[in-house]
Amino acid sequence: MTELKNINVKENTVGSQVTTKDSPIIQTNKEVVFEAKNFNLWYGDNHALQDINLTFHENDINAIIGPSGCGKSTFVKSMNRMTELVPIVRTEGSIDFRGDDIFTSGMSVEELRTRVGMVFQKPNPFPKSIYDNVAYGPRVHGIKKKSILDEVVEKSLRGASIWDEVKDRLNDNAYGLSGGQQQRICIARTLAVEPEVILMDEPTSALDPISTTKIEDLMQEIKKDYSIIIVTHNMQQAARVSDRTSFFYQGYVVESDDTKVIFENPSDKRTEDYVSGRFG
Amino acid sequence: MTLIDKDIIAKKRNGRQSKNTILKWLFFLCTMFGLIVLIMLIVDTLMDGWSRLNLDFLTSFNSSRAEQAGFFGAIIGSLWLMLVTAPVAIILSIGTALYLEEYAPKNKFTEFIKINISNLAGVPSVVFGLLGLAMFARALQLGNSVLAAGLTLALMILPVIVVASQEAIRTVPASVREASIGMGATKWQTVSRIILPAAIPGIVTGVILALSRALGETAPLVVIGVPTTLLVTPSSVLDSFQAMPMQIYSWVKMPNEEFQYVAAAGIIVMLVVLLLMNSAAIFIRNKFSKRY
Numbered sequence: 001m002t003e004l005k006n007i008n009v010k011e012n013t014v015g016s017q018v019t020t021k022d023s024p025i026i027q028t029n030k031e032v033v034f035e036a037k038n039f040n041l042w043y044g045d046n047h048a049l050q051d052i053n054l055t056f057h058e059n060d061i062n063a064i065i066g067p068s069g070c071g072k073s074t075f076v077k078s079m080n081r082m083t084e085l086v087p088i089v090r091t092e093g094s095i096d097f098r099g100d101d102i103f104t105s106g107m108s109v110e111e112l113r114t115r116v117g118m119v120f121q122k123p124n125p126f127p128k129s130i131y132d133n134v135a136y137g138p139r140v141h142g143i144k145k146k147s148i149l150d151e152v153v154e155k156s157l158r159g160a161s162i163w164d165e166v167k168d169r170l171n172d173n174a175y176g177l178s179g180g181q182q183q184r185i186c187i188a189r190t191l192a193v194e195p196e197v198i199l200m201d202e203p204t205s206a207l208d209p210i211s212t213t214k215i216e217d218l219m220q221e222i223k224k225d226y227s228i229i230i231v232t233h234n235m236q237q238a239a240r241v242s243d244r245t246s247f248f249y250q251g252y253v254v255e256s257d258d259t260k261v262i263f264e265n266p267s268d269k270r271t272e273d274y275v276s277g278r279f280g
Numbered sequence: 281m282t283l284i285d286k287d288i289i290a291k292k293r294n295g296r297q298s299k300n301t302i303l304k305w306l307f308f309l310c311t312m313f314g315l316i317v318l319i320m321l322i323v324d325t326l327m328d329g330w331s332r333l334n335l336d337f338l339t340s341f342n343s344s345r346a347e348q349a350g351f352f353g354a355i356i357g358s359l360w361l362m363l364v365t366a367p368v369a370i371i372l373s374i375g376t377a378l379y380l381e382e383y384a385p386k387n388k389f390t391e392f393i394k395i396n397i398s399n400l401a402g403v404p405s406v407v408f409g410l411l412g413l414a415m416f417a418r419a420l421q422l423g424n425s426v427l428a429a430g431l432t433l434a435l436m437i438l439p440v441i442v443v444a445s446q447e448a449i450r451t452v453p454a455s456v457r458e459a460s461i462g463m464g465a466t467k468w469q470t471v472s473r474i475i476l477p478a479a480i481p482g483i484v485t486g487v488i489l490a491l492s493r494a495l496g497e498t499a500p501l502v503v504i505g506v507p508t509t510l511l512v513t514p515s516s517v518l519d520s521f522q523a524m525p526m527q528i529y530s531w532v533k534m535p536n537e538e539f540q541y542v543a544a545a546g547i548i549v550m551l552v553v554l555l556l557m558n559s560a561a562i563f564i565r566n567k568f569s570k571r572y
Contacts, residue, residue: 082462087386114464124455127478136473140465186459193463 030057033197033227034079038093041071041078043086048074050251052093056197056244061219061228063242063259065235067279070248072231073121076199079229080116081109097197114141117195121202123182125174125189130157130166133174133185137193152192160188161218180211187218198222200230204237216241235275239263247271322551329544337545341511342527346538349531351546356513357426357521358495364430364517365437365494370487373438377445377483382471394446400439408436409503417504424505427517432500437490444486448479481568488561492554498525524550 034056041049049071056062064072077083079095081102094101102112114137125133134153143149153170157163162184166177174185183203190198200219204212219228219241232238238245239259246256247270255262255271266272273279340350376397384390412432422428452475460470501523508530514521524546531543 080462082458085458085461110464110466112464113462118462120455120458120462122455124453124459126456126459126474136460136465137463140460140463140469140473189459190463 030059032056033058033098034229035096036075036093037096039075039078039095040092041074041083042090043074044088048251049078052253054246054253054256056227056229058227059223059225060243061223061230061241063238063245064229064231064248065233065238065245065274066248067274068233069250071251072248073201075248076201076229076231077118079197079199080113080118082113082118084109114193115195116197116199117190117193119183119187119190119198119200119203122206123179123186125177125182125185127173127175129171130174130177130185131170134188134192137189141193153188156188156192157185159191159222160184161214161221162188178211180207180214183207183211183215184218187215191222195226197227197229200228202231202233205233212237235263235277239275247274249274325544325547325551328541329546329548332541332545333548337542338549342509342522344509346534346536346542349539349542351524351527351549353510353513353522354524354527354546355549357510358524360426360514360517360521361430361433361523362491362495364426365433366487366491368431368434369437369441369490369494372434373441374445374483376438376442377449378471378476380442381446381449382467382475397439397442401443403439404499405436405497406499406503408432409500411435412500413503413505422518424507424520425518426514426521429501429504429506429521429523430517432504433494433497436497436500437494440490440493441483441486444490445479445483448482448486449475451482452478481564484568485561485565488557488564492557492561495557496525496550496554498529501526502529524553 032055034054036052036054039049039052040047052075064076066072074083078091079097079102083089083091091103094103096102097107097112097116100107126136128136131153134156135149138149138152143152154163154167157166162181165181166172166185174182177185183206187198187203204215207215216237219230222228230238230242242259244256245259245262247254247262247266247268249270255266255268257266262271263275266275337350338355339352340348341353342351343349380390380394380397384393409432412428412435416422416428416431417424420428422431456474456478457470460474461467465473506523506526507520508522508527510520510522512519528543528546528550531539531546
């Protein structure tokens with residue numbers, strides 16, 4: 001336990017990117033979007049997240065990796081307060097979104113979730129037409145004008161690289177699409193509310209390799225406009241797509257650094273074991 | 281030396297297989313028993329009532345003379361009854377189901393309410409009749425009006441619709457709910473735009489089945505004292521009325537044997553209405569229910 005605590009202390013300095021040793025990319029002038037400070041979370045008596053200190057910057061793709069049950073999904077769901085749907089959850093510490101604590105700053109949960117969008121593990125389109133799926137967010141926020149909605153739908157579907165595949169059948173039910181297409185519809189649906197951050201909770205774990213590649217390419221394209229935080233089970237994916245990687249283990253952040261460092265020169269033995277596939 | 285003796289297995293195989301066949305036929309007979317009794321009942325009723333089933337029967341009021349007795353008052357009265365029962369039961373029970381499934385905190389108290397609503401669905405109708413008599417007919421002075429009986433029947437089918445609606449709401453997967461909430465939609469937006477549209481087929485099915493039960497229910501009407509011979513149809517919900525099951529019940533009680541045929545004709549009319557309602561429910565369930 002003491003050993004883990006020590007690592008966390010070190011992580012504080014690494015995570016806030018004061019020192020990015022051996023790092024070829026020095027990130028200094030990017031704005032901080034999310035910052036977790038001593039964040040703790042319990043499911044009942046189960047202490048699922050322990051003293052999390054992490055910083056996420058604008059226009060980065062941040063990967064969160066770690067074995068099953070390490071708390072990575074829980075952490076991402078905390079960032080738009082989706083964990084609150086579970087009644088027994090209790091939190092301590094803070095998560096700042098653009099400098100304001102999401103739990104105490106008085107920002108409504110609806111506003112937070114509008115500015116911090118989420119793509120889920122399993123494609124979960126609504127049982128509605130493709131058009132209505134993408135227009136759902138804008139409509140929820142009070143946009144009714146058909147011409148604006150049309151434009152938003154097209155822009156979002158293009159943004160999610162699926163416009164060409166569905167432009168002739170926007171009124172078909174989204175359930176008729178393949179899993180990969182459904183997931184891109186879900187991404188388009190998230191883009192339609194123009195969030196600042198997109199949380200992705202293992203967005204490709206239910207998809208085939210080709211669909212996965214499409215979504216990874218898509219992430220590279222949209223990162224110029226959005227900050228992305230992606231939870232992934234797949235280490236190759238983290239290595240391929242992300243700028244920064246955080247390794248979670250048993251509720252702790254073991255190490256957080258530039259992706260290249262994590263995969264090529266990790267400072268913790270467990271990170272090295274995990275990324276080289278020795279466990280997890 | 282193998283652990284399993286092939287000879288014993290071979291010897292026992294015949295026994296296992298014939299047991300299988302016997303049970304299959306036994307279960308088939310169980311199914312047939314109910315079906316045959318039902319068919320006999322319907323055939324018997326049809327034979328008794330067919331001669332009385334004509335336009336006059338449907339368009340004339342009841343009479344003390346069997347050959348002139350008609351079902352008109354009862355049909356119109358039952359329609360009035362549904363006009364009160366349906367909206368009251370639907371609004372109250374969907375509201376309850378939504379609260380219990382979507383809004384209520386998940387705690388012991390909510391669980392307690394849910395269990396008791398399921399229990400209420402099993403309370404005999406005559407008990408609801410007594411409740412209606414005490415509360416609506418007496419305390420609220422509504423007497424044996426459409427309103428008193430309609431509210432009583434609404435209370436009776438309330439738990440049934442609540443349970444059916446709860447089940448329909450629960451079939452909407454959590455992932456779809458999360459998607460909506462995760463986009464910054466409020467609870468009500470999620471409920472009204474995602475959950476209700478997806479749950480409506482199940483809810484409507486439950487509503488129709490419950491209403492058809494209310495339509496055929498006699499005991500509460502007997503307790504409230506719904507009249508059987510009126511020569512007017514109600515003109516407001518505060519008027520007295522007649523109802524189909526009540527009318528049939530009164531005909532069956534008549535000493536004059538001729539009335540048995542009248543009752544049979546009434547039963548046929550009521551069965552047709554109920555079967556139509558149930559078919560509608562099945563149609564809606566099969567046609568509109570969504571699969572995830």
